[in-house]
Amino acid sequence: MLNPEATFILDIEDISKIYGPIKALQNVSLAVRPGEWLAIMGPSGSGKTTLMNIIGCLDSPSSGRVTLDGLSLDSLSSGELTAIRRESIGLIFQQFHLISYLTALENVMVAQYYHSLVDEREALEALENVGLGDRAKHLPRQLSGGEQQRVCIARALINHPKLLLADEPTGNLDETNEALVMDILRSLHRQGSTIIVVTHAPEVAAHAERTVVLEHGRVARDTRSPLLQAKA
Amino acid sequence: MFLKMLLGALARQKRKHLMIAFTVGLGVSLATAMLGVMFDVGDKVNQELKSYGANLNVIPKGASMLGEMYQLGGDEGGGPALSELESDFIREDELYKIKMIFWAYNIVDFAPFLTLGVEAGGRQVPLTGTWFDRHLSLPTGDEVDTGMTAMRSWWVLEGRPGDEADPGGVLVGRELADALGLAVGQTLEARAPGGRAATLRVRAVFESGGDDDRGIFAPLPLVQDLAGRPGLVQRVEVSALTTPENELARRAAQNPGSLTRIEWDTWYCTAYISSIAYQIEEILPGVRVKPVLRVAQSEGAILSKTQLMIILLTLLTLLCSSLAISNLVTANIMERSVEIGLLKALGATGLSISLLVLSEILLAAFGGGVAGYLVGLGLAQFIGLSVFGSTVAVKAVVIPIGALMVLAVTLLGSLPALRALLGLRPTEVLHGR
Ligand SMILES: Nc1ncnc2c1ncn2[C@@H]1O[C@H](COP(=O)(O)OP(=O)(O)O)[C@@H](O)[C@H]1O
Numbered sequence A: 001m002l003n004p005e006a007t008f009i010l011d012i013e014d015i016s017k018i019y020g021p022i023k024a025l026q027n028v029s030l031a032v033r034p035g036e037w038l039a040i041m042g043p044s045g046s047g048k049t050t051l052m053n054i055i056g057c058l059d060s061p062s063s064g065r066v067t068l069d070g071l072s073l074d075s076l077s078s079g080e081l082t083a084i085r086r087e088s089i090g091l092i093f094q095q096f097h098l099i100s101y102l103t104a105l106e107n108v109m110v111a112q113y114y115h116s117l118v119d120e121r122e123a124l125e126a127l128e129n130v131g132l133g134d135r136a137k138h139l140p141r142q143l144s145g146g147e148q149q150r151v152c153i154a155r156a157l158i159n160h161p162k163l164l165l166a167d168e169p170t171g172n173l174d175e176t177n178e179a180l181v182m183d184i185l186r187s188l189h190r191q192g193s194t195i196i197v198v199t200h201a202p203e204v205a206a207h208a209e210r211t212v213v214l215e216h217g218r219v220a221r222d223t224r225s226p227l228l229q230a231k232a
Numbered sequence B: 001m002f003l004k005m006l007l008g009a010l011a012r013q014k015r016k017h018l019m020i021a022f023t024v025g026l027g028v029s030l031a032t033a034m035l036g037v038m039f040d041v042g043d044k045v046n047q048e049l050k051s052y053g054a055n056l057n058v059i060p061k062g063a064s065m066l067g068e069m070y071q072l073g074g075d076e077g078g079g080p081a082l083s084e085l086e087s088d089f090i091r092e093d094e095l096y097k098i099k100m101i102f103w104a105y106n107i108v109d110f111a112p113f114l115t116l117g118v119e120a121g122g123r124q125v126p127l128t129g130t131w132f133d134r135h136l137s138l139p140t141g142d143e144v145d146t147g148m149t150a151m152r153s154w155w156v157l158e159g160r161p162g163d164e165a166d167p168g169g170v171l172v173g174r175e176l177a178d179a180l181g182l183a184v185g186q187t188l189e190a191r192a193p194g195g196r197a198a199t200l201r202v203r204a205v206f207e208s209g210g211d212d213d214r215g216i217f218a219p220l221p222l223v224q225d226l227a228g229r230p231g232l233v234q235r236v237e238v239s240a241l242t243t244p245e246n247e248l249a250r251r252a253a254q255n256p257g258s259l260t261r262i263e264w265d266t267w268y269c270t271a272y273i274s275s276i277a278y279q280i281e282e283i284l285p286g287v288r289v290k291p292v293l294r295v296a297q298s299e300g301a302i303l304s305k306t307q308l309m310i311i312l313l314t315l316l317t318l319l320c321s322s323l324a325i326s327n328l329v330t331a332n333i334m335e336r337s338v339e340i341g342l343l344k345a346l347g348a349t350g351l352s353i354s355l356l357v358l359s360e361i362l363l364a365a366f367g368g369g370v371a372g373y374l375v376g377l378g379l380a381q382f383i384g385l386s387v388f389g390s391t392v393a394v395k396a397v398v399i400p401i402g403a404l405m406v407l408a409v410t411l412l413g414s415l416p417a418l419r420a421l422l423g424l425r426p427t428e429v430l431h432g433r
C-alpha cells in the first residue's frame, strides 16, 4: 500500500519538547521532501539541536508526531529508535567525534560494523569520495579539522542513509575547509541525498534550497532560496 | 573490527587498564596465597599440633584404669605407688616394634615413661624416666632417632637438653627448682620408697607450662634402677601423622570387626588414628593404645576455624578488589562517554557496547590475574615458611577457583559502570553541552 505521506521523507506535525520550565520546541511542524536540502538557522538556544536530535531518532518529542519515510516514530522504544537510526540516518557533528585510537578507515568501518558487515574496500571508496583516499591509515590526530570532518561525512554516508543530518558541520572549520565540505554536500545533493544542515552562517545556509529559521523554539520563517528557485 | 576496537581501546587506555590489571593482580595474589595455604593448612596444622604432644598413649592392658587415673593428675603428692605385677608394665626392649608397623613412617616420634615417687630435698617428688633422644637400629635396617626432647619442643630450657649419654643428668621443673632453690649444675639426692638412692645432677631447669613443672625427668635406666623395675616402662607416648577421621574411621574405632573385608582393608591402609592404634596393639601384645582425644579433637576444631578465617579474609580481599575495580571501570566509562555516545548514535546497542567494554576489562583483569597468581604462589611459600616453617604445595584447584574469582570480581565491580553506560544518552555527550 502506498502511504500518501511518503511523498515526504520527513513529516513533523506540531511537536513540542519540554525540559522542566524550558520549552525547547513549541508546536513545530515541518515537512521535507526526498532530495531536499534544508538549512535550519536561528540564534543559540532556539532549539535547533533539539529538533535535529528528534529527527535523528536520538530523542523523542514531549508531544506531537514524527513520521520518517512513512514510518511513525510515536511511542517507539529507544531500541527501536536505534534500529531506525542505524538504517536511515547519517549524522555529521560539529566536533567530528572520531574514535581517537582508530584510523580514518577504521572509523568509517565502525559504522559498517554496527550496521551490518565491514567491507574495507567500500569504506576506502567512501574515503576516496571525500578526497581522503591517501589518508586512510592516519589517526584522527594526524588529520586536520577539515579532513576529520570529511572522515565524519564518509562515515555518515557509508550505510546509504535516507536522511543526512549535520549539526553545525562547518562550525569548527576555516573557510577553505568549509568550502571543501560544502562542495561535498552539494555533490551529494546533486546525487539526490536529502540533507538537513543546522548552521549559524548565512553563507552556508545560502547553499540550501530552503531555510527554516527557529526562534524561541518556534518556526519563525520558512523560505525557499530565491537564487536556487531562479536556477530551477 | 571488534578486535581492532578492543585492542585499540586497550592500547589507548594503557594506564587505566594497567591499574585494573594491578588491582585484580593484587586481589588474586592474596587470594591465591590464602587459598593455597588453606588447602595445604590441614597437613601443616597437623604437623604443627603433632609437635605439641603425643596423640597416642600406649599402656599395659591390665593397667588401663591406673594409667588413666595417672593421666588425670595422680602426681599431686609424688606419683602413685608402682604396681607389683609385671603385666602392669611394657617391656622396653620391644618398643622398637612401634617403628615397624604398616604406618611406621607416619610415626614421628615416641618415648617411654616410668614415673616413681621419690623423696628429694625433703619433699615427695615425681621422678620420671624417659628416652631423651634414643638412637635405635631396627631389624629392618632403618636407623631411628626418637625420644621425648622432640615431643616436648615447646619446653623452655635453661641449661642443656637431656642426654642419653649422661646417666645422672636430669631436667627439673621450674616450680620444683624454685621451691628447692635448685640451679643448673647443682646436685640433689633422690630416695626411692624401697630404700635405693641416687644422686641427680641438674642439667637444665625447664618450663612446660603444665604439671610437669613440679617434677623431675631423668634417663630411663636411672629410674628403672631406683624402682627396681629394670627393662620396664609404664606407658609410651606416640606422636603420629594421621588422616582426619571420617565415618569409616569412627565405625572402625568402635569395632573393627563390624567392617566388611574391603572396608577393613581401606581402613587398615589409611593413616587414621584408630588404624595406627590398632596396628600398635597388633605388634605389641598386652598393650592398649588410646588416642589422646583432646589433641585429635582440637586439631579438627583449630583446622576448621583457621580455614573459616582464611575464607573470610579471602572474601574480604575480593570485596576490596571489587570496590577498587568498580572505581576504575567507572572512571574509564566516564572518560569515554563521548566515544560510547557516538557508538550509540551510530546504531550500536547497549548490549554490544557493554560486551566491548567488558571484554576489554576482562582481558586486563585476566592479565593481572595470571600475574597475581604467580605472585601469590611466591606469597604462599613466604607464608608457609614464616608461619609453618615449611613450603606450601599450592593445589591446582586454586587455578579454576582463581579464574572464577577474577570473573566474579570484575563483573561485580563493573556493574555500576555498565549501568551508567546503558543509561548514557548520546544527545547529552555529542553536542558538547
Ligand atoms: N537536555 C536538556 N536539558 C535541559 N535543557 C535543555 C536540554 N537540551 C536543551 N535544553 C534547552 O533547550 C533549549 C534549546 O537548546 P538547543 O536545541 O541546544 O538550542 P540550539 O541548538 O539552537 O542552540 C535551550 O534553552 C537549552 O538550554
Ligand SMILES: [Mg+2]
Binding pocket: A048, A049, A050, B431
Ligand atoms: Mg546547538
